[in-house]
Amino acid sequence: MLQIEDLSLSFGGVHAIEGLNLTVPDGTITALIGPNGAGKTSVLNVINGFFRPQRGRVLHDGLDLLSVPPYRVIQQGITRSFQNVALFGGLSVTDNLIVGYDHRSRTGFARDLLHTPKVARHERAARARAQEVLEFLGITGIARRRAEELGFGERKLVDLGRALIGSPALVLLDEPASGLAEGQKAWLAEVLSRIPAEFGAAVLVIDHDMRVVMGVSSKVIVMDFGRKIAEGTPDEVRADPVVVTAYLGGSADGAAEGH
Amino acid sequence: MSRRPGRAAALRRGGQQGDGRTWPSWTGAARSVARVPVLATLAVLVVALVFPRFEGGNTTVMSLATEALTYGLVTMSLNLLMGYGGQVSVGQAGFLAVGAYTTAIVATHFGGLPFIAVLALAGLVTAAVGLVLGLPAARLRGHYLAVATLGFGLAVPEIALNGGSLTGGYTGLIVPPQQLGPVMLNNPVPVYYLGLAVLLVSAAAIRSVLASPTGRRFMAVRDSQDTAPAMGINAGRTKVVLFTLSAFFCGLAGYVFALNNSIVEYSSFDFSLSLFFFAAVIVGGLGSMWGSLIGAALLVVIQQEAVSLGGFSEAILGVAVVIVLLLVPGGLASLARRTRDAVAGPRLPRRPAGPAGSGPGGLPDQRSSPAGASREG
Numbered sequence: 001m002l003q004i005e006d007l008s009l010s011f012g013g014v015h016a017i018e019g020l021n022l023t024v025p026d027g028t029i030t031a032l033i034g035p036n037g038a039g040k041t042s043v044l045n046v047i048n049g050f051f052r053p054q055r056g057r058v059l060h061d062g063l064d065l066l067s068v069p070p071y072r073v074i075q076q077g078i079t080r081s082f083q084n085v086a087l088f089g090g091l092s093v094t095d096n097l098i099v100g101y102d103h104r105s106r107t108g109f110a111r112d113l114l115h116t117p118k119v120a121r122h123e124r125a126a127r128a129r130a131q132e133v134l135e136f137l138g139i140t141g142i143a144r145r146r147a148e149e150l151g152f153g154e155r156k157l158v159d160l161g162r163a164l165i166g167s168p169a170l171v172l173l174d175e176p177a178s179g180l181a182e183g184q185k186a187w188l189a190e191v192l193s194r195i196p197a198e199f200g201a202a203v204l205v206i207d208h209d210m211r212v213v214m215g216v217s218s219k220v221i222v223m224d225f226g227r228k229i230a231e232g233t234p235d236e237v238r239a240d241p242v243v244v245t246a247y248l249g250g251s252a253d254g255a256a257e258g259h
Numbered sequence: 260m261s262r263r264p265g266r267a268a269a270l271r272r273g274g275q276q277g278d279g280r281t282w283p284s285w286t287g288a289a290r291s292v293a294r295v296p297v298l299a300t301l302a303v304l305v306v307a308l309v310f311p312r313f314e315g316g317n318t319t320v321m322s323l324a325t326e327a328l329t330y331g332l333v334t335m336s337l338n339l340l341m342g343y344g345g346q347v348s349v350g351q352a353g354f355l356a357v358g359a360y361t362t363a364i365v366a367t368h369f370g371g372l373p374f375i376a377v378l379a380l381a382g383l384v385t386a387a388v389g390l391v392l393g394l395p396a397a398r399l400r401g402h403y404l405a406v407a408t409l410g411f412g413l414a415v416p417e418i419a420l421n422g423g424s425l426t427g428g429y430t431g432l433i434v435p436p437q438q439l440g441p442v443m444l445n446n447p448v449p450v451y452y453l454g455l456a457v458l459l460v461s462a463a464a465i466r467s468v469l470a471s472p473t474g475r476r477f478m479a480v481r482d483s484q485d486t487a488p489a490m491g492i493n494a495g496r497t498k499v500v501l502f503t504l505s506a507f508f509c510g511l512a513g514y515v516f517a518l519n520n521s522i523v524e525y526s527s528f529d530f531s532l533s534l535f536f537f538a539a540v541i542v543g544g545l546g547s548m549w550g551s552l553i554g555a556a557l558l559v560v561i562q563q564e565a566v567s568l569g570g571f572s573e574a575i576l577g578v579a580v581v582i583v584l585l586l587v588p589g590g591l592a593s594l595a596r597r598t599r600d601a602v603a604g605p606r607l608p609r610r611p612a613g614p615a616g617s618g619p620g621g622l623p624d625q626r627s628s629p630a631g632a633s634r635e636g
Contacts, residue, residue: 048489074491082489088482090546091475099479102472103491109500112471113464119471162490 001026002047002078002170002204007056009042009226016042017053018226024170027196029203031213031234034223035246040206041083043223044172047204048080049073060170074103077169081159081176083206089148093139093158096147097130100162133161136198137191153184160191164199171195173205177212185212192216214238222246307455311448321447325519327559328454329512332461334539334555335548336508339465342546343474344501345481346396347405350412351536354506356528357385358513360419363432363523374437374444378457381514382507389506393499400484412533419525431524434517444518454515461508462548468504477501531573535562538580544590553591 002024009017017039024030032040045051047058049070058065060076068076079100088096105122112119134140137157142150147158156176163171176192177185193216195203207213214220214234222230222237224246230237237243314320337351358381365377372380392411399407419426426432436445444450468474476497479487484494517523535558543554561579565572587594 050488069493070488071491071493074489080489082486086483086486088479090482091478095475095478099475099487099490099492102475105472107472109468109473109504112473113468113504115467115471122472123470166491 001061002202003057003059004043004047005057005059007043007046007053007058009039009046009051009053015226017046020056020223020226020228022221022228022231024202024204025219026169026202027200028219029192029196029205029217031217031220032204032206032223033208033210033213033220034229036208037225038223039226040223041174042226044080044174044204044206047073047078047172074166074168077167078172079163079166079168079170080172081156081163081174083174083178085152085155085159087147087150087155087158087162090146092144092146093134093150094127094130094143096158097133097161097165098126100165101126101129103166129165130161133165136164136194137161138187152179153181156180156184156188157191164195164201167199168201170202170204171199173203175207175209176205177207177209185209188212189215210238304459311451315448318447321451322519323559323563325447325451325454325515327556328451328458329515329519330536330539330559331552331555332458332512332515333509333536334543334551335458335462335465336505336512337536338540338543338545338548338551339469339477339508340501340505341540342544342551343469343481344477344498344505345484346498346501347401348408348412348505348533349405349537350408350410350415350533351509352528352530352532353408353412353415354385354389354509355513355516355532356415356419356523356525357388357506358382358510359517359520359523359528360426360432360513361385361510362514362517363427363434364425366435366437366517367432370435374439374453377437378511378514381517382510385510385513386503386507389509390499390503392506393502396502397495397498409530409533412530416525416528419528426525427523429525431522434521434523437518445521447519450515450518454519457511457515461511465508465548473500535576538576542580542583542590544592547590547592549595550590550592557591 002022004020004022007017007020008015020039020043022030022032022043032043034040042051046053047060047065049065049068049072052066060078063076065073065076065078088099091099102122105119107116107119107122131140131143134143137160139154139157139161142154142158147155150158156179160173160176163173173192177188180188189212192203192205192212195201205213205217214237217234220230220232220234220237221228222240222243229246230240230243232240310324311321314324333351333355336354337348340346340348340351361381361384362377365372365380369377392408396404396407419431420428422428436443438444439449439453442449444453469477476487476492479490479492480494480497480501487494487497520527536555539554539558540551541554542557543550543552558576558579562572562576565575568575583591
């Protein structure tokens with residue numbers, strides 16, 4: 001379980017996050033929504049170790065994540081996707097996924113040079129696992145394409161797959177639905193909803209498109225100006241007048257459609 | 260790390276359920292990565308193996324051929340750094356010098372050592388230097404890294420010049436002949452074969468590392484250094500390993516260089532040699548092992564032909580590089596790829612489409628139906 005307690009982060013005089021408390025229970029999907037600039041991505045960057053907060057605690061299964069360097073966070077079972085989908089453009093789709101699996105490899109560069117049986121075993125296991133993830137995402141047809149040749153929607157799915165392949169306990173997804181066409185959003189929602197059952201992972205998903213996340217989340221947390229302004233089930237949050245006001249005074253769903 | 264049992268099985272089930280439900284615009288025909296056919300590789304190898312049968316008597320030609328092999332390996336090591344690792348070096352001749360001087364010094368002072376030990380030392384000492392250079396280099400990017408490696412490349416010959424009796428100073432060091440079993444490595448043909456063997460083994464090792472976690476880390480840092488940590492990659496450490504490996508192979512080339520030249524002098528490793536390797540990587544094509552070999556061989560030949568023109572040889576080399584880049588911006592390796600595509604058309608997937616591929620993957624390429632898939636938000 002992920003627990004964030006009294007988290008505050010500021011850049012100079014700008015408060016990105018103020019006194020945030022939130023939990024992501026194991027095996028559930030929690031959504032973190034809010035208008036642009038609400039501090040949602042900053043929360044992911046703190047969990048991920050990219051930003052260090054001024055105050056607060058971030059615990060995962062009781063372990064203090066704030067003392068872990070970013071490249072070790074994956075060892076704690078936490079992976080993430082990126083809003084700008086920073087794939088490894090020169091690598092094939094399969095190799096992009098395998099990079100997300102390589103943290104399990106315990107062979108150093110000397111063994112990799114000699115391609116020892118241990119390396120060969122890792123490569124076979126990684127390839128088999130990548131194939132499974134591609135099947136889960138429904139994109140086996142692009143396995144050998146270079147990432148830089150892909151369309152935006154395909155990149156989004158590969159980015160998601162790269163976060164899933166390492167069998168994480170918690171996946172952080174940064175706006176997985178942004179920039180997708182309607183039909184693609186429907187497929188994404190279905191994929192998201194199946195992650196806890198298929199991978200045994202909890203999901204913390206950020207989005208300002210409320211329809212995708214409302215449909216798949218068991219809990220929704222709303223942020224505005226770095227603070228949590230509401231928390232509850234999707235229906236509770238949708239009916240919350242504070243949330244409606246934050247989304248420009250209109251209905252929450254209506255405002256979200258503007259994005 | 261598998262926390263929950265049976266997850267893989269659950270995932271497989273999920274994959275089967277997913278088939279056929281995919282949104283059509285996600286799909287695309289697989290395009291295999293460019294691979295030089297096995298036949299072409301064998302043909303080149305056969306030519307390389309029988310070459311001394313025809314030119315073995317001509318010491319100048321044999322020595323030049325060995326130089327092409329040596330420079331080919333240096334260019335490969337630089338390509339590992341630049342093409343696969345995304346790091347710049349304009350001081351690669353410095354590593355070659357460390358390898359060559361190590362060979363000469365070790366062979367002079369420890370004459371009884373078997374050749375393989377001297378070769379290994381040349382590689383390992385150079386790798387150690389690469390590690391030391393890699394530590395600061397890991398913190399630098401782009402132009403700053405280029406200047407740091409430039410400084411290294413300029414410093415090494417100066418250190419050799421002022422190294423006293425250890426490096427032989429201005430006159431350099433004579434390299435004692437090496438003994439390979441019954442064969443004395445003191446004439447061009449055995450040295451050529453040794454150079455070929457070192458090149459082949461190194462190329463195999465580089466290929467092996469590129470298809471391993473270490474190699475993917477190099478390429479991940481090259482393509483997206485800022486997001487690589489989220490995949491568990493320590494970018495700084497990865498760059499140090501990259502510099503160390505690149506230097507190692509360069510050191511092995513230094514061993515062959517020392518044997519081929521019989522003398523190691525500081526003036527052999529000036530800045531123009533570093534630029535030569537830099538140009539060879541670009542001319543051959545970044546990220547292509549074959550390109551590195553072809554680029555180095557081509558530049559060795561051009562340089563040799565231009566020697567008779569005296570001071571113009573450097574200029575001719577430079578002009579040749581510009582011409583190649585204007586005609587083939589992606590380097591000579593991209594020319595081979597384009598020719599193949601023009602003759603045979605882009606390649607189809609190698610693997611026959613199985614049940615998984617026949618659903619969504621069998622539909623038309625997404626590039627021909629980009630509705631929404633390429634729309635950015």
